[in-house]
Amino acid sequence: MFISPSELKELNRNKVSVVIVGAGPAGITIAMELETLGIDSLLIEAGGFDFPDEYGNDPYRGVVGARPYALAASRLRFYGGTSNHWGGWCRPLDREDFKKVDDVPLSGWPIDYDEAYQYLDKAHVVCEVNGRDYDASRIEEIKPDTVVPFTADSPFRTSIFRFSPPTRFGSRYRDRVSNSKKIHCILNSNLIKVKRVEGGKSSLLVKLATKEIVEIKSKAYVLAMGGIENARFLLSSNQDISVPYGGDWVGRCFMEHFGFKTSVVYAKSGLDYRRRKASKGDVRAVISTAPSQIKKGLPNIMMGLFPIADDQFLGKDYSKNKGLFDFSQKNGWHYELRTTVANRPNKNSYISLADEKDVHGVNRINLNWQISDEDFRSVIKCSDMFGLYIAAKGYGRLKKTNHVVPKPDKMLSTGMHHIGTTRIASTESTGVVDENCKVFYSDDLFVAGSSIFPTTGYSNPTLTIVALAIRLAKHVAKDV
Amino acid sequence: MLCRRDLIVGSIAFTAGWVGSSLLPNINPPNEVSHKSKYVDVPSKSNFVEELRVYALEYRGIKSLEKIPDGDLVKIEEALLNKLDQIETLEVLGLEEKLSFIIEQDFISEQTSVLEGWVFSETELQLLTYKKGLHKELGIAFKKNDTEGSFETAKSSEFLSVKAWGPKKTCVGVPFNQQLDGHSSNWFSIVGYSGPLEVYFGGKKVKTTFKGPVATTRIEGGFFDDLTAHEGEHDIVMFNPADNVKQKIGVFKIASKNGSSVTQAGSNSKAFGKIVSWGPKKTKKLTAFNIQKDGSSALWIKTECPSLDVKVILGGVELPTAIKRDIVTARVDDLSILKSSGPAEVILSSKSADEQVSVGTFHIK
Numbered sequence: 001m002f003i004s005p006s007e008l009k010e011l012n013r014n015k016v017s018v019v020i021v022g023a024g025p026a027g028i029t030i031a032m033e034l035e036t037l038g039i040d041s042l043l044i045e046a047g048g049f050d051f052p053d054e055y056g057n058d059p060y061r062g063v064v065g066a067r068p069y070a071l072a073a074s075r076l077r078f079y080g081g082t083s084n085h086w087g088g089w090c091r092p093l094d095r096e097d098f099k100k101v102d103d104v105p106l107s108g109w110p111i112d113y114d115e116a117y118q119y120l121d122k123a124h125v126v127c128e129v130n131g132r133d134y135d136a137s138r139i140e141e142i143k144p145d146t147v148v149p150f151t152a153d154s155p156f157r158t159s160i161f162r163f164s165p166p167t168r169f170g171s172r173y174r175d176r177v178s179n180s181k182k183i184h185c186i187l188n189s190n191l192i193k194v195k196r197v198e199g200g201k202s203s204l205l206v207k208l209a210t211k212e213i214v215e216i217k218s219k220a221y222v223l224a225m226g227g228i229e230n231a232r233f234l235l236s237s238n239q240d241i242s243v244p245y246g247g248d249w250v251g252r253c254f255m256e257h258f259g260f261k262t263s264v265v266y267a268k269s270g271l272d273y274r275r276r277k278a279s280k281g282d283v284r285a286v287i288s289t290a291p292s293q294i295k296k297g298l299p300n301i302m303m304g305l306f307p308i309a310d311d312q313f314l315g316k317d318y319s320k321n322k323g324l325f326d327f328s329q330k331n332g333w334h335y336e337l338r339t340t341v342a343n344r345p346n347k348n349s350y351i352s353l354a355d356e357k358d359v360h361g362v363n364r365i366n367l368n369w370q371i372s373d374e375d376f377r378s379v380i381k382c383s384d385m386f387g388l389y390i391a392a393k394g395y396g397r398l399k400k401t402n403h404v405v406p407k408p409d410k411m412l413s414t415g416m417h418h419i420g421t422t423r424i425a426s427t428e429s430t431g432v433v434d435e436n437c438k439v440f441y442s443d444d445l446f447v448a449g450s451s452i453f454p455t456t457g458y459s460n461p462t463l464t465i466v467a468l469a470i471r472l473a474k475h476v477a478k479d480v
Numbered sequence: 481m482l483c484r485r486d487l488i489v490g491s492i493a494f495t496a497g498w499v500g501s502s503l504l505p506n507i508n509p510p511n512e513v514s515h516k517s518k519y520v521d522v523p524s525k526s527n528f529v530e531e532l533r534v535y536a537l538e539y540r541g542i543k544s545l546e547k548i549p550d551g552d553l554v555k556i557e558e559a560l561l562n563k564l565d566q567i568e569t570l571e572v573l574g575l576e577e578k579l580s581f582i583i584e585q586d587f588i589s590e591q592t593s594v595l596e597g598w599v600f601s602e603t604e605l606q607l608l609t610y611k612k613g614l615h616k617e618l619g620i621a622f623k624k625n626d627t628e629g630s631f632e633t634a635k636s637s638e639f640l641s642v643k644a645w646g647p648k649k650t651c652v653g654v655p656f657n658q659q660l661d662g663h664s665s666n667w668f669s670i671v672g673y674s675g676p677l678e679v680y681f682g683g684k685k686v687k688t689t690f691k692g693p694v695a696t697t698r699i700e701g702g703f704f705d706d707l708t709a710h711e712g713e714h715d716i717v718m719f720n721p722a723d724n725v726k727q728k729i730g731v732f733k734i735a736s737k738n739g740s741s742v743t744q745a746g747s748n749s750k751a752f753g754k755i756v757s758w759g760p761k762k763t764k765k766l767t768a769f770n771i772q773k774d775g776s777s778a779l780w781i782k783t784e785c786p787s788l789d790v791k792v793i794l795g796g797v798e799l800p801t802a803i804k805r806d807i808v809t810a811r812v813d814d815l816s817i818l819k820s821s822g823p824a825e826v827i828l829s830s831k832s833a834d835e836q837v838s839v840g841t842f843h844i845k
Binding site: 146264266269270271272273274275276307308309310311312313314315316317318319320321322323324331332333334384387388391392393394397398399400401 | 535539540541542543544547575576577579580583584587588590592594595596597598599600601604624672674675676677692693720721722723724
């Protein structure tokens with residue numbers, strides 16, 4: 001049910017079992033899962049039911065480092081969170097994304113794929129995705145002649161994205177929250193601080209719509225505010241306490257998916273890497289790095305080929321030269337090779353607190369997103385490798401169009417995915433939360449969302465966020 | 481069946497590695513060509529010399545020889561023939577099979593060269609240089625290949641499905657679906673097609689952008705002026721330049737204005753055709769008229785080909801204005817503009833044309 005500030009005070013006197021801050025995909029999923037398990041929760045949302053006004057959105061303003069980044073536009077501060085502008089792309093991370101790679105510092109999760117995705121089926125249901133199969137070879141609508149062929153020993157593979165309608169968590173689950181007796185949701189209430197109280201316990205200072213600040217106590221707290229806000233509030237809350245929540249890694253290793261166009265490809269006409277209809281919902285084929293190459297340190301990259309205008313030098317009938325191509329009966333065409341990849345974990349890519357404070361008196365953030373030259377070079381290397389592969393196989397040729405590492409101040413197209421700032425780890429020496437997403441140096445504070453991903457591939461994070469949110473709810477339920 | 485794993489170069493066996501080997505090129509004997517007998521200067525013992533020369537001269541898909549580096553024809557031929565002769569096989573292979581194998585191995589071993597950005601195998605680039613040299617030496621003109629298709633020669637084919645498109649008409653000189661920067665635009669919702677696509681209006685290619693399943697045209701400048709200069713109909717055709725096929729999507733109509741309104745400056749309006757009818761023409765002081773669902777009052781004006789940036793001005797007050805086909809509607813939200821009795825002039829205004837046209841007089845009683 002949605003509650004008023006006065007009802008919140010009443011609720012606070014009786015203590016709710018779990019407090020969740022942030023009513024986005026993670027927060028709403030946790031609240032619903034806890035409800036299923038018979039646990040009551042308080043869901044605190046900073047915004048209302050619609051786009052906030054300038055005052056409401058003020059906390060999302062911040063400072064960025066050399067590389068421009070749309071801090072405010074990449075987030076939505078109202079009920080449903082960023083699901084309100086989600087494109088619906090769904091795909092679990094690959095098994096390799098969870099593994100440590102020797103040549104990639106800070107790589108690897110403390111839990112494996114099977115542990116992380118215990119509730120993957122349920123996550124699909126929550127995200128309203130019908131299909132579960134991500135094997136391109138089993139999806140009839142991905143016709144073999146519309147994608148570049150790969151075999152088991154190829155350096156690349158064809159992977160699949162599926163699509164949520166997309167689920168707008170705010171509107172889709174509003175009635176469920178409204179009718180629930182276990183979920184208490186208060187809107188227009190801003191977290192001010194996570195406060196340490198006695199015995200490793202915490203409490204939350206929350207500013208209500210009435211401008212009154214109340215201290216909320218519970219058995220467990222989940223920060224589900226998004227990949228930037230989760231870190232901001234831990235950093236902010238750590239300013240005046242001797243044992244900081246999560247240790248030194250809070251805010252470190254900010255990652256984001258970015259696009260980088262390196263090449264044009266000549267290949268047979270009719271290749272199709274766009275979203276297409278399929279019996280169990282729309283799918284989209286992508287080219288991605290094969291496990292054998294990820295083990296060697298190449299990034300798990302996503303590539304797609306999209307038709308562009310004819311080339312000035314290489315004509316479409318180059319394929320007609322006998323012996324050179326496996327599609328000599330067909331004309332070829334030119335495609336833009338679009339790549340998407342996340343930067344690898346890097347301690348120097350971080351969120352810190354700016355001196356300036358927002359309208360609620362909480363420090364704004366300073367985002368210093370660093371993509372190493374090596375990250376860009378590895379994309380170029382993948383592109384070149386793909387070029388050699390298709391050329392050797394007779395599938396096409398590659399044209400290098402942009403093989404220069406972009407300057408640090410160049411704005412990149414991004415996925416608006418904020419990853420890595422409260423990373424999951426076995427110990428506090430490399431992360432902020434433990435295997436159960438509990439913040440190191442706390443007994444009752446948990447984090448949900450993509451901020452816990454210590455490494456990531458190219459997959460969009462929402463499906464994984466939801467799967468891990470269900471897992472977290474199950475764990476928290478045991479704790480309370 | 482012979483596969484490339486059976487090939488041995490010198491004493492070194494090639495391993496396929498991750499590339500594997502799956503190509504079995506189609507081998508056809510080269511056609512007899514007239515230049516064959518002319519080229520006699522280069523001595524060679526290779527069995528492939530004549531075939532190689534024909535292959536190189538017939539090598540296609542390159543739009544210009546200018547960008548290809550020059551080289552010593554004799555040395556390049558010798559180098560190519562040496563490569564071909566070095567391949568020993570269990571079965572007799574033709575030129576194209578051998579070239580295919582050599583080029584494949586070039587890519588596997590990263591023996592590549594970049595020309596105009598394109599990554600070619602070293603042998604492939606030698607072939608291009610060789611081709612250029614042969615054309616020069618034999619005085620054979622370089623021609624773009626016959627299969628290089630064009631819109632004019634493309635075959636008609638139903639190669640895609642357009643679910644919906646628009647606008648389908650405008651009036652002489654009037655922008656349509658005008659965008660923020662002033663250009664006119666059509667949109668096409670395309671189903672189940674992922675290939676290259678060009679859009680032609682009356683046989684002329686128009687700038688087109690694709691985003692997802694929607695293509696949008698950009699019509700502006702001289703092209704817009706020419707397109708909308710006269711009454712008429714223009715076929716809209718989509719062209720797939722890869723497969724050289726085209727499909728007629730429909731007809732874009734340029735309608736006549738049947739005359740223009742006269743601007744307040746006394747000239748014929750570019751932005752507005754004739755005012756056909758309009759209403760209501762009167763109300764009482766502070767009294768709503770032609771009441772809409774939202775409670776507002778509304779004026780309507782039927783006019784031919786109104787400018788898309790049209791605004792209605794009533795008694796000097798600009799009203800919120802909408803346009804649907806040839807009907808312009810304007811909303812009166814605040815009845816205080818009707819507080820004084822007397823005549824109030826109704827005007828159509830277009831900022832882009834810098835014009836105002838008088839519609840008539842609205843009487844407030």
